[in-house]
Ligand SMILES: Cc1cc2nc3c(=O)[nH]c(=O)nc-3n(C[C@H](O)[C@H](O)[C@H](O)COP(=O)(O)O)c2cc1C
């Protein structure tokens with residue numbers, strides 16, 4: 001496997017079929033290599049440049065090293081498959097179809113950091129993923145040193161945040177906890193815990209087989225590798241794709257057979273991400289490093305195409321109302337601030353608010369950053385701020401006239 | 415060592431006592447939750463900051479050293 005093929009995580013049997021069983025998985029990829037010492041394994045991962053796929057894009061190898069080099073004591077792996085992000089499907093598709101690759105990654109991580117327990121934390125609404133991983137765990141019985149536990153995450157956006165996941169596993173309360181202590185110091189049952197997205201783990205299981213060099217043969221620009229992305233909102237059905245990093249947003253849209261003139265803006269990175277006008281990003285490579293430089297987000301790999309006939313203000317209002325509702329309700333600035341932003345955006349969308357509410361939203365958005373136990377409010381205001389940049393004229397139009405220039409309608413009744 | 419004012423947002427009840435006590439150091443938002451400067455507290459103000467911390471009914475306010483905050487993961 002030294003070609004530049006962009007099908008890696010999803011290579012193998014068709015996604016139209018059932019989950020890949022252990023037999024097929026092992027004959028296709030070979031068994032998980034054993035006997036590699038932890039430090040060379042971590043070095044290989046670091047050399048690959050693999051970044052976390054749960055949203056924040058933190059280097060995977062560096063995270064493993066920090067835990068592998070802890071003084072002593074027990075440790076736990078949490079494979080994060082909560083996937084509460086409404087615009088994302090990639091984790092559930094990966095878990096439903098390649099469960100053994102995910103388990104390989106979790107087992108590899110457990111061996112690398114000498115953990116004594118593995119927890120698969122999967123959103124309970126992702127039924128096919130829960131079943132597929134459950135069956136895969138059964139198939140592995142007897143072959144794995146660490147006990148593997150499947151915990152179904154409650155439905156909710158914040159339940160997948162690392163400290164919320166650990167809190168739920170410990171106490172059945174899926175609300176984030178105050179840091180420090182970080183989960184890497186004090187996590188499941190009080191032990192140092194590695195919380196890693198399921199796609200990150202699956203990729204680690206390929207890198208240990210084929211090497212860091214192989215990983216880096218894909219990737220057109222700065223960021224190496226392929227990634228699972230979820231394309232949504234297009235004329236076609238959208239769905240999960242595996243793409244080479246550095247592919248342009250235009251290529252992704254074209255592959256959905258969506259005529260260029262039919263899209264006005266793109267939601268990049270998910271509900272915590274950033275809007276961008278299609279003019280600005282059509283030629284832009286989907287490359288986390290390049291996106292960051294442009295103030296955009298790769299996040300968990302969302303490319304949401306907003307059709308020309310849909311109002312960006314209305315789309316944003318829907319997202320902000322959702323994020324406000326999904327606040328875990330613990331921190332004042334998140335609870336009150338997001339509710340205020342969500343309500344005001346909703347009133348603007350329906351033509352019931354004036355220009356002063358646009359100013360209010362800008363003030364709230366500038367105040368809320370960093371003022372919560374978790375990054376939920378930070379993600380929410382990032383999305384809001386980008387919406388103001390991209391749909392600013394339309395926000396003003398809604399405020400001044402109570403009319404939407406995209407749909408042309410009087411919207412107060414909508 | 416530089417220290418910065420920090421709030422445990424889960425504990426803070428938003429009555430804004432800290433902001434009333436130290437209006438030049440701690441702003442309050444319209445719901446009376448504190449808005450803290452990310453800058454380290456000046457040495458000469460440390461005792462004032464400590465007074466606000468002592469008065470916080472929820473024990474939500476604290477001084478934290480920079481090194482604690484910057485660690486990753
Ligand atoms: C509100 C919130 C929700 C999150 N939900 C998820 C999730 O559903 N799945 C996930 O893998 N990471 C989620 N994260 C990120 C995790 O906190 C953590 O960074 C991630 O699981 C680490 O894995 P990675 O380094 O492989 O990306 C969320 C973060 C926040 C702030």
Ligand code: SF4
Nearest residue numbers: 328330331334372374
């Ligand atoms: S910041 Fe918001 S979502 Fe995060 S813990 Fe606090 S209230 Fe919950």
Ligand code: SF4
Nearest residue numbers: 426427430431432470
């Ligand atoms: S005094 Fe304490 S509880 Fe009250 S607003 Fe300030 S930090 Fe929050």
